Amino acid sequence: MISVWAPDGVGEVRAGDDLAALVLPLVELADGDVLVVTSKVVSKAEGRVVSGTTREEALAGETARVVARRGPTTIVRTHHGLTMAAAGIDNSNVELGSVVLLPVDPDASARRLRATVLERTGRNVGVVVTDTAGRAWREGQTDIAIGAAGLVVAETFAGRVDAHGNPLVVTAPAVADEVAGVAELASGKLGARPFAIVRGRADLVLAPGDDGPGARALVRPEGGDLFGYGAREAVVRAVLGDPADQAPFGTPVPPEDLADVLRLLPGVEVAARVDGLVVRGGRPDAVATLAFAHGWRVADAAGAAAYEQTGGAGSAVEARLRPATT
Template sequence: MEPDRTIEDEASAGISGIRRVPSRSIDNPARRGLEFAMAPAKRAVSPSRARRSLATNPVSAQQRAEPHCPEPWRPKPDPSRHRRHDHDRRAGSRGTNTSSAGETGMVKQITYTALPGLPLVEPGDPLSDIVLRGVAEAGLTLADGDIIVVAQKIVSKSENRYRDLGDVVPGKRAVELSAQTGKDPRMIEAILMESSAVVRARPGVIVVEHRLGFVMANAGIDESNIPHFDGRQMVLLLPEDPDASAARLKAALDAACGASVGVVVNDSFGRPWRNGVVGVALGSAGLCSLASMIGTPDLFGRALRITEVAIGDELAAAASLLMGQGAERCPVIHVRGWKSSGSHTPAAALVRPRASDMFR
């Protein structure tokens, strides 16, 4: 049986309270040979005394090789990493859309707030008054650079873009497409009246090119979340000119609050090759909806050659998460923290021209 011994190599290991214990006193084989006790630190032992102690109480090479809990490993500072990080910030500051927080190394943040307590919108209602009421209910004050994202549906309602299908007489083309798609021929006629071309048609689906250039299902005509007056079958069309609608709302908000805000008119679009709908910007005012990054260097100094960022669509898509698609009743979203530079471009700039469309 091995007698108790003390290993006095604290000077080299930097650990106090380590002592050798008999193997039979520890059941776990992985722990045999060392016991770590919370003992007061002993006075420092000189290296010469430690060597004399080891000569008197020899320890096997295997035991000497056992770990003595060194200081935890920490990576050495890499100056090049800091240089790359600085380059990231410098590259970001040259981009078209960069917040000042990025330039100072602070965390970037954009806040989306669904405005509460909004009433159902009726034809002729001034949207600016409804938005300002919601801003006050949320405890906010409009400031320069804030963005208001409004659902297309309340814009169309305020502009009285309703159509009664009972007043629609389907033509020959509408009847043919009705047989092909299984849709109401009056609905098909209303779609054709808002479209410049039919892109695809099959059972349950008709995709068209809207007169404003949007490629979308049903020309954006909707039957959900609208009243059906006196039992009539009503549908709701897109705004006549979404960019103009956004500009009017911006002008009214700017005049009321004394600040320059941006406005995005948001609608839900399906996408080729992807399931589900996302928000897109039908109209905008007071912000850069399409930002060109061409010529901007990437992390390694290579100039971007074709990258354009659909800022309007990205703002709209994030707002859609709060708006919802059903009975959420959150048609207006306040956005704060997005810093847009460059010239203001309308949402019409987001529509790809037919000449550059590879799939039509």
């Protein structure tokens, strides 16, 4: 059985506050518990409140790159690797004219809190630092783990079979996110209860001294996500073809996959060569754009220039394509 509760009695958190000292008098921890804390109070304690600025003004410093923009909403990839609206910058439950930035290193914050709890109570607990995020293709938001220590953050069922004998190939529950979500149900958004205790999954808590990989392990590497840009932004980045934008599109696709895409263009002939592909005919700008979006590039500057000038259906001029990493 899993039980979750969030204690009352935590006052306003300010820079320099000892988070363990705030929560320990309010709870009786047991080995195997998971202590969940919102990123907002972690940030406040770590001095990540910025006065005299707006979310929009603070956004640039917290952004690794912009993923998508829709009206007033900007979705970015943060320096942590998280993809979030406004980089997770928050202006709620904070003094007017101030914003709260995410912790610099949420995993490190979780490790420090876990070590302090063990030192002061002797209890071996896992720690999860949470923040609220939206989900692609879903309305509403839920809490996710952006920091973790002493916890299995994702289980793996690969290699096992279900009750019907079907092999489980890619089933990997992100249990740290599930812990964050259930803790939010107990904490709420307006109840001034920034801590929660999740009990009943001691099997997820690691031994003392083993902090595990942290929530960072749940972040896909740049280029590993199928949705590195918003739909409109992906078109813009591919058309512009800036090499600095290549990574979010992922590693180069196999040549046969790119060839199938290029053949969708009217008048294009594609042939495979040992060192890549050769394209004849079609619109040169469209070929270059599709190549870029699939991790390839038009090689040989002189040949590319000639193809750009004379390309088109029936043209005898060829362009050589190679993976962008070669």
